[in-house]
Amino acid sequence: MEYVIVIVALAVVALIVGGITLLRPRRGRPRPPVERPSERAGGATAVDEAEAGAPAKAPPTEVPPPRPTVEIEKPPPGAGRLVRLRARLAQSQNTFGKTLLGLLSRDTLDDDAWEEIEDTLITADMGTSVARQVTEDLRTRVQVLGTRSVAEVRGLLKEELVKQIGLDLDRAVRTEAPGDRPAVMMVVGVNGTGKTTTCGKLGRVLVGDGNTVLLGAADTFRAAAADQLETWGTRVGAQVVRKDEGADPASVAFDAVKQGIDTKVNVVIIDTAGRLHTKTGLMDELGKVKRVVEKQATVDEVLLVLDATTGQNGMQQARVFAEVVNITGVVLTKLDGTAKGGIVVQVQRELGVPVKLVGLGEGPDDLAPFEPEAFVDAILGD
Template identity: 85%
Template sequence: MEYLIVIAALAVVALVVGGVLLLRPRLGRPRPPAERPADRAGGAAGATAVEDEEAGATTAERAPPTEVPAPRPTVEIEKPPPGAGRMVRLRARLARSQTALGKTLLVLLSRETLDDDAWEEIEDTLITADMGAAVARQIADDLRTRVQVLGTRDAGEVRELLKQELLKQIGPDMDRSLKTETSGDRPAVMMVVGVNGTGKTTTCGKLGRVLVGDGKTVLLGAADTFRAAAADQLETWASRVGAQVVRKDEGADPASVAFDAVKQGIDSKVDVVIVDTAGRLHTKTGLMDELGKVKRVVEKQAAVDEVLLVLDATTGQNGMQQARVFAEVVNVTGVVLTKLDGTAKGGIVVQVQRELGVPVKLVGLGEGPDDLAPFEPEAFVDAIIGES
């Protein structure tokens, strides 16, 4: 009986020892610390790298692509071409619409017999080109005298005579330079004026490009506060060439905007401040008085060096009426003729200069950003009468 008890006790001990030996590897292993989210991510990445390496693939091939936010669009600053020589480069564009006038005149002048009817036809051709009746008559009379004296009918000689007469009327010796240099530290100040629809705001933007291309620093003043789109348009033009813009909310006082623009131009030491003004009908006395007020307010800080009147070259006699009223109110110093590429009436250059006594300084020869060109009389006449 005692043997049975001993055997049972040994069996129990054996079972306990065996169980301990079986459980020892698990009990003896230290429990890992609790995983943090970062550890889990790192471990997952590490495991992915190992698995990818074993599979002969890179992590980039297995792991999902990282989402990178799209960069904010940046406007690349452009370097416009200089103003000098622009009209020569754009002459072909001008010639497409102007040579009809020159060819008609050359054909008439080359006739074997130039009687009174022929000279009257020449005069009518000049009038239809918006030369004005007085100018057309003077050109026809001068040509008639020279042709009779020289007795020539050679096409080359006739062309040269016509060129000389047109140049004389356009005034090759007129000062067409823009006043961009001033004494002292203040910037040159330009006001751009005109009726609705002539392209004043676009002209301001293109003029800014011309001046930047000539190495000037420019500030644009958005004093057309009747149209919010005008200020937005100026900012677009300015951002392309790195110019500054001063604007206020729609409906703000235009004189206040112009005043602040000149003030900032002085403080930031720019070379030129261009003030865009709202379009206004020349028949609206109140609006014309407001334009005079803008000029007077600006002059409290700095002289206005240029008042550029923007005229649509296709408006003819109506454009001349506009020009006279603006000249009386703000003392126009120069004319910008837009849309000159779309008309065969380039004679308005002669007429507007004769009427106002101020030169055409710039011409718009297309819709591209660099299609505003300083006016060059000889290149213009060559375009009108065509190549020899």
């Protein structure tokens, strides 16, 4: 009986244990370990290398897009430019020429008519003394000839105007220097006359004539001036020397000439800051720039840029600049915007130097070597 009780008790315990086992959640099979790529290939990953103390591989460097290349322009040569731009000049000077021809072609030339001719010349900024001399010479020749056809009057007037402008003056821009050094040019003038633009256009003229050019941005008062000069230089492949805004202008000019000598360019053009002719300090600084440059090379050309529309005020400016630096030539800008072409004669008489270049528009190739006969022809028309 005792054995039966023991057996029953064991059976009950077995049933209880079995029920508990059935009630427990069944565990899933264990997943096999994930195989790393390095383990498959036999190598180590960047993470493994970092964990092992090895430096991680740097990400690939992003290459910036290439800068657009600037196509170097080939400007036209300087010779014959004034003839090509004659229409612009004729348009601005047409009234002056037509008025003179009309007065000289009258049936009767009395004292009032000759006085009117003289006044017309003065109005064109030719200057009182020059206007009087031209009038007297014309009056004598007309009285001697006795006839006044339009062709004859035009011929007489052209001869007188060309004589006053001067055919015997040396108007060549000095682009050659003795020895191996480059020719050095300084461009000076008051504010607003267009000096920096003139430097860029002059560089184009010289490149068009087959020269190599370096531009020195010695106008350090305006950062825009150096930027503008660099743009001009880039377009024709000219070197540009510049410094930060406010740098010493003489230092920039000195470095420009030095680089020009080292790189063996033909011409160095130095752009100077615009300055009022009444400011003594600024004018003295201009003289300093020239003196510093000449420690390395002679300044072969000092071009004074004058605005042709300023008339008599421009002449006052010119006189002061001529006292500070030795002016060798004049550039008349905006000549297409005024009917006062007589200023060419007056400038030359006052300064004793020739007009070498004239600006006749806003285009890059609108700066032309001055040619007296082509200029007078444009004034008088066909």
